[in-house]
Every structure is written in structure tokens, then in C-alpha cells.
Amino acid sequence: MQEGDYTFQLMVTDSSRQQSSAVVTVTVQPESNRPPVAVAGPDKELVFPVESTTLDGSRSTDDQGIVLYHWEHIRGPGAVQMESPDDAVATAHGLQVGTHRFRLTVTDRQGLSSTTTLTVAVKKENNSPPRARAGGRHVLVLPNNCITLDGSRSTDDQGVVSYLWVRGGQSPAAGDVFDGSDHSAALQLTNLVEGVYTFRLQVVDGQGASDTDTATVEVQPDPRRTGLVELILQVVVGQLTEQRKDTLVRQLAALLNVLDSDVKVQRIQAHSDLSTVIVFYVQSGPPFKVLKAADVVRNLHRQLSKEKADFLLFKVLRIDTAGCLLKCSGHGHCDPITKRCVCSQLWMENLIRRYIRDGESNCEWSIFYVTALALTVLGLIGGSPWLCFYCCKRRKRTKIRKKTKYTILDNMDDQERMELRPKYGIKHRSTEHNSSLMVSESEFDSDQDTIFSRERMERGNPKVSLNGSLRNGAPFSSCSKDR
Structure with a gap:
């Protein structure tokens, strides 16, 4: 149909040859096509080095539909390579530091077109090093020997990519890192012992910049350490059930025979394949007070010597204080295995106290003074006969001499x-x-x-x-x- 007005008549006839008609008019107007609208924004800002970026023109519109897209690099340093430049979404490669302009052209079915530009700014990287935060100082009191050091508060402008925890050279060697957590943000530690631990945290960002910080863990001794008693029984640790443990605790309380006292089990662990060690303390009260381990051990030894060998549920292999509490008179140290003093050079045990008095191991005697005393005693013993002989001879001469x-x-x-x-x-x-x-x-x-x-x-x-x-x-x- 061409541009103009068209009139159409409709006539209908029934079976009796009766007829009726109607007229309709169709107006054909000239074509009214609007050009497309190209959309490529928003502008981009990238940090060098950058491999590529996408150019998206899919949001361009047209009343009759876009049939052609075309991207081209019109300004910017260096040679930029375009991938899929005739698609709605193209990719630009090899961008250098500077400002780049890309032009998008879209065309509809009637050949009408529209253009727009997209700006991509590539800036030189301005990376700030990360900031490590290891968690500062922590205090741990035994028997609690586990702690977690949190380094997740470490920061970086581009994000931390790796963590590493390193133990200080002067820290105790005892203590375990749980499940390889020394390469994660949170360090989990178990089985710590008394002492001061230092851990250095190193964090690294995506550009290789790093920073370090130190966390300190002070493990303080158990306040009940002077009352801890170590009991070694001939039983596999897996066979010591909760019910048997309760029975054993009641038997120990009966042996101690201390009014208003409770036996508190602190730790149960395997001593060997066939023996188990139980660490406990005796608390009396109120007012609550932990009895000295040496007194408890001495009392248990005395009571077990009076009772039958099978008084307790299991055979007793050893009873001793859990820790070595001897001060060794300040001239030695206490062996944690034998629970006896190892004296320093030129010092020795006071044998009178060790074997006659209270039986406590010590380092009270100086070898220099003991040697001097021994030589003096030997000199007196060896010189007594000569002294007696000299006195007798002199007395005889005095009697013989007269006027x-x-x-x-x-x-x-x-x-x-x-x-x-x-x-x-x-x-x-x-x-x-x-x-x-x-x-x-x-x-x-x-x-x-x-x-x-x-x-x-x-x-x-x-x-x-x-x-x-x-x-x-x-x-x-x-x-x-x-x-």
C-alpha cells in the first residue's frame, strides 16, 4: 500500500437473497523512524598493571532494533588491541598508564545510527603496605594450656593474601600448633607449659608488601601447684571409667581421713601402655584451703603401709608430688623426675637433715667448709696421741728436776x-x-x-x-x- 486513504465495502447476502453492506476506510501515513540511542557508560578507572577491560554497549536502544555495533579506540597511549569490536560487548587489551577513549557506534534497520564515547583512565598503582595486628599480650594460668591468637584484624588497602606465625627463639619448645593454624589468620595453641611465649605474625598483600607484629603469651604456674599429687596406677587409661574414678576418689578420701576435705582430680592421662597417672589435690574447708602435696604424700604412704595392698581399686606404682617443689637452699635445682636436689658445684646435701631430721633433699653444705672441717677433725684425731705423749714426757721431766x-x-x-x-x-x-x-x-x-x-x-x-x-x-x- 502506498501513502493515502483506502476505502473498503463489505456486502453480505443470506439464503433469502437479502443483502447488507458496510464501509471501512484505511489511511496509509508516511514512515516515522527514530534513530537509535548508543549507551556505553559509565566511565572506568583502573590501576596499572591491568591486562584487559570490557566495553559494554548492550544497553543501547532503538524503536525498530539495532542491527550493528562497532567499537574503536580513538585516543590513548600505546596500541590497544580490540577483541569482538562489532559486538555489543567488546574487550580492550594492552592498556597503558593514561586516559583512553573508546567510541561506540550503533545502527538500526533504516540505517540510522548513533555514537557515544567511553573513558577508561589507567593510573599508576599506589599500594600501601599491610598493617599486621597479632593480638598483643595474653596471660594464661595453668592448668588451662590452650589459647587462640587472632590476627584477623590485620589490614591492607588491597587485602591480605597470606599469614605466617613464627615462634620466638627464646620461647619454650613445648606447646603444639593445632591443625596447621600457623598459616592462617588465627593461631591455635595447645599443651603450653609455664613460661613466656612470643609469636611473630607476618602478613603479605597481593603486591608482596609485608608487615610483622608480635604477640606474647605468658603462661603462669598453677596456683594449686604446691598441692598437686601425682598417683601412678597399674591400669590402662582406657579402662579407667568415670565410675571407677569416682570409686577411687572415695577410697583416697577414706585413706586421708581429713575432716571436711575433698579430693579434686585435675588431670588423668596415660603414663605408659599399662599405667595411668592421676593428678589431684586435696581441698579442705570452709574456709577453702589446698593441703600441701608433701603432707598428703606422706599421709598416703603411711596409710597404705598399714592397709592391705589391694585397698585401692588398682595397684599403686608410685605416689609423689606432681611438681618438684624443693628450693635446694638456693644452691641447686630440683630434678622433676627424681624429685631430688641437684646441687651446684662446691655444694652438697646436708646429710644430717636428709637422713636423720625431716628427710628433705637440700644443698645446704659447702664442700669447702666440709673439707676444712674434715681435715681439722682428722688432724685432731691424728695429733692426739702425739700431744698426750708430749705432755707425759714433759711432766716426767718436771718431776725429775729438783733444786x-x-x-x-x-x-x-x-x-x-x-x-x-x-x-x-x-x-x-x-x-x-x-x-x-x-x-x-x-x-x-x-x-x-x-x-x-x-x-x-x-x-x-x-x-x-x-x-x-x-x-x-x-x-x-x-x-x-x-x-
Whole structure:
């Protein structure tokens, strides 16, 4: 039909040949086509390096439908490669730092078209390093030995991609990392022991930038450690049921026989394939107070020695304090296995206290002083006989020594007696009046031979006087040694 008005008549006839008609008019107007609308927005902002980006023109419209799309790079640095440029959605590759403009052209069935532009800005990366947050300081009190360190509060502008927890070199080696959590945001630790742990958290972002932070875990000792008792029984740990445990607790309470006291089991674990260790403490009250482990152990030993061997539900292999509580007098350390003191150099146990008094292991004696004391005692023991011998000999000499008395020998005349008489008395006798012929009773024995020798000489030579001079006054020199 062409442009204009068209009139059509309809006539109908029935079986009696009766007829009726109607007229309808059709107006054909000239074509009214509107051009399409191209839509490619919104603009994009990318961070270099970037491999590709999509250009979407699927939201373009037309009253009769779009039959053709076309994308082209009209401005920007470098050579940009276009993938599927004649589709509603195209892809641009090889974008460089700078501002890129892309033009989209859409065409409808009547050949009408429309264009639009899309801006893609590629900026140089401005990456900030991540910020690690390990969780700070934590305090843990035994017997609670598990903790979780949360590093999920670490931040980064592009997101953290990896976590790593590293234990400090001065931290205790004991303690387990649960389920490989040292490579996750939250570190889970179990079986920690008394001491100070340090863990360093390292976080890394997508560009390789990293940061570290340190968390500290202080594990404090059990406040009941002085009351913990270790009981080792001959039973497989799997055979110690809850009912048997309750029976065993009642038996221990009966053995201790302490009024208003309760036996509290703190830990049950395998000691070997055929033995089980039970750690417990005894609490009395009110007011509540934990009894000392040493007193409980001593009481149990004493009571078990009185009862039958099978008084308890299982055979007892060992009863001791759970920890080594000895202070070792500050000169050693306590062995946690033998529960005895290992003394430092130059120190030793006080044997009197260890085996006679309270029986507690210690390091009270200095080896230097013990050695000095031992040498002194040995010296006294070895020198006593010599001292007694010396005293006895000195006493004998004192008894023998008497007052000096002189006796004139026989067969002497008056002249000789006058010559032998002391001029100045006994105490101040002169050398010329002192002769071996005049002796004291105390010197008689020692000088007897000399007297007899001189006497024989005088009898053989009458000219010689007893005092060593000639009778006529001539001098005489004796060759013998004078006393």
C-alpha cells in the first residue's frame, strides 16, 4: 500500500437473497523512524598493571532494533588491541598508564545510527603496605594450656593474601600448633607449659608488601601447684571409667581421713601402655584451703603401709608430688623426675637433715667448709696421741728436776775444799770456782763419766789441783772440751 486513504465495502447476502453492506476506510501515513540511542557508560578507572577491560554497549536502544555495533579506540597511549569490536560487548587489551577513549557506534534497520564515547583512565598503582595486628599480650594460668591468637584484624588497602606465625627463639619448645593454624589468620595453641611465649605474625598483600607484629603469651604456674599429687596406677587409661574414678576418689578420701576435705582430680592421662597417672589435690574447708602435696604424700604412704595392698581399686606404682617443689637452699635445682636436689658445684646435701631430721633433699653444705672441717677433725684425731705423749714426757721431766745441790767428792784435802767453795754463792758462782768436780744431784748421772775421768787424772798427777790449776800456781791448759 502506498501513502493515502483506502476505502473498503463489505456486502453480505443470506439464503433469502437479502443483502447488507458496510464501509471501512484505511489511511496509509508516511514512515516515522527514530534513530537509535548508543549507551556505553559509565566511565572506568583502573590501576596499572591491568591486562584487559570490557566495553559494554548492550544497553543501547532503538524503536525498530539495532542491527550493528562497532567499537574503536580513538585516543590513548600505546596500541590497544580490540577483541569482538562489532559486538555489543567488546574487550580492550594492552592498556597503558593514561586516559583512553573508546567510541561506540550503533545502527538500526533504516540505517540510522548513533555514537557515544567511553573513558577508561589507567593510573599508576599506589599500594600501601599491610598493617599486621597479632593480638598483643595474653596471660594464661595453668592448668588451662590452650589459647587462640587472632590476627584477623590485620589490614591492607588491597587485602591480605597470606599469614605466617613464627615462634620466638627464646620461647619454650613445648606447646603444639593445632591443625596447621600457623598459616592462617588465627593461631591455635595447645599443651603450653609455664613460661613466656612470643609469636611473630607476618602478613603479605597481593603486591608482596609485608608487615610483622608480635604477640606474647605468658603462661603462669598453677596456683594449686604446691598441692598437686601425682598417683601412678597399674591400669590402662582406657579402662579407667568415670565410675571407677569416682570409686577411687572415695577410697583416697577414706585413706586421708581429713575432716571436711575433698579430693579434686585435675588431670588423668596415660603414663605408659599399662599405667595411668592421676593428678589431684586435696581441698579442705570452709574456709577453702589446698593441703600441701608433701603432707598428703606422706599421709598416703603411711596409710597404705598399714592397709592391705589391694585397698585401692588398682595397684599403686608410685605416689609423689606432681611438681618438684624443693628450693635446694638456693644452691641447686630440683630434678622433676627424681624429685631430688641437684646441687651446684662446691655444694652438697646436708646429710644430717636428709637422713636423720625431716628427710628433705637440700644443698645446704659447702664442700669447702666440709673439707676444712674434715681435715681439722682428722688432724685432731691424728695429733692426739702425739700431744698426750708430749705432755707425759714433759711432766716426767718436771718431776725429775729438783733444786741444785753440790757434793764435795771424797779424798780431798782442806786446800781443795776451800778452792771448791763458791765465792758468790750458788746462784752467782764464778767460772773459776765452778768445776766438774762439783756436781748437782740432777747432773750426776749425765756427768758421771767426766768426773771419774778427771779424778783418775788427778790421782795420776798430784801436781794438778782439782780446779784445773797446778799446785805451785803454774797454769794448766786442758785439752778436753769444757762443759
